[in-house]
Amino acid sequence: MDFEMAFCCINDQEDVDEQLIIRRRSKKIRLRMNWYAIYDDIDFQSRFRLSKEHFELLLNTIGCSLICRRQWNDAISPTTQLLIALRFYATGSFLIIIGDFSGVSKNSATKIVHRVSNAIAKLSKEFIKFPMQQDDIIQTQARNFKQAGFIRVLGAIDCIHIRIQSYGGENAELFRNRKGFFSLNVQAIVNSKLQFMDIVARWPGSSHDATIFNNSVIKARFESGEFGNGLLLGDSGYPNMPYLMTPLTNPNTPAEILYNEAQIRTRTMVERAFGIWTRMFPALSKGTRFKTANKTMDIIMACAVLYNIIRMDIEDNVDIAAYNNLLVNYNEDFHQDERKFLIENYFEACL
Structure with a gap:
């Protein structure tokens, strides 16, 4: 009897081993194409x-x-x-x-x-950066001036929502934006060559554009006078500041209408850059499915670096001397209401 039980146990063990052998998958050597x-x-x-x-x-x-x-x-x-x-x-x-x-x-x-x-x-610090030298600042302003005749503009600022999959947890709803889907709200500043000069990719989708700017390093750099009297252009979601020009809600005079037209036409460069960027890298427009925000941020920053690398060979010739001659009368420090000063002096004179 003991012999029969032992024999059965051996047979059962062999069946188990056979099942394990059948379920174990052999390693596959895949062909890697160059x-x-x-x-x-x-x-x-x-x-x-x-x-x-x-x-x-x-x-x-x-x-x-x-x-x-x-x-x-x-x-x-x-x-x-x-x-x-x-x-x-x-x-x-x-x-x-x-x-x-x-x-x-x-x-x-x-x-x-x-x-x-x-x-x-x-590599973002190497390929995504603001002009620092005075000559580089003037060149950037002169290129931006060619867009619609708006003087002293360094770049246009705006935000774009990069779709993500919900990360879950207690803070999941912080990433749901006003449009109803989960995202990271990415702030960028773009020049006339449609290159990123600054990018912030760490805020959840529910964050307002102005909140991101108010807590950004680039705002502190502008307020410290690092870029002289250079200007940023933003939409009506941003506050009007001495260095941040926003459109007028109800322009009445010809000068105000001309200001709005120049501001909007110049600001479109950031919207065009977002369109090219997300079409170039569909991983951004389709949305990411990673489990943590840090991994998604790396993807966004990597795509921004690659985008700038692709566009760094674009030539954009500009007449610096002619721009400097025009800038002489308006190359002053910021006024209490810089937008009003530009409308009453520069844009009024352009009519």
């Missing part, structure tokens, strides 16, 4: 947004931070990691699809996207 070598520059740029020249520049800058510390067999190279992240930004697809395209697993694709995004986001 898309950088396969595509020419035109096809490469249409799929990854960067030209091969810019791709090499970026890879040489962050490549060291993407090298695996442990030399595993078949380790994913920095080139492949950067291609995976760029493909995600350029399509906004599910990470399992990005992994299939690149020959890696979904988990690997997820880790790579976050690692690369963090590395690119750290």
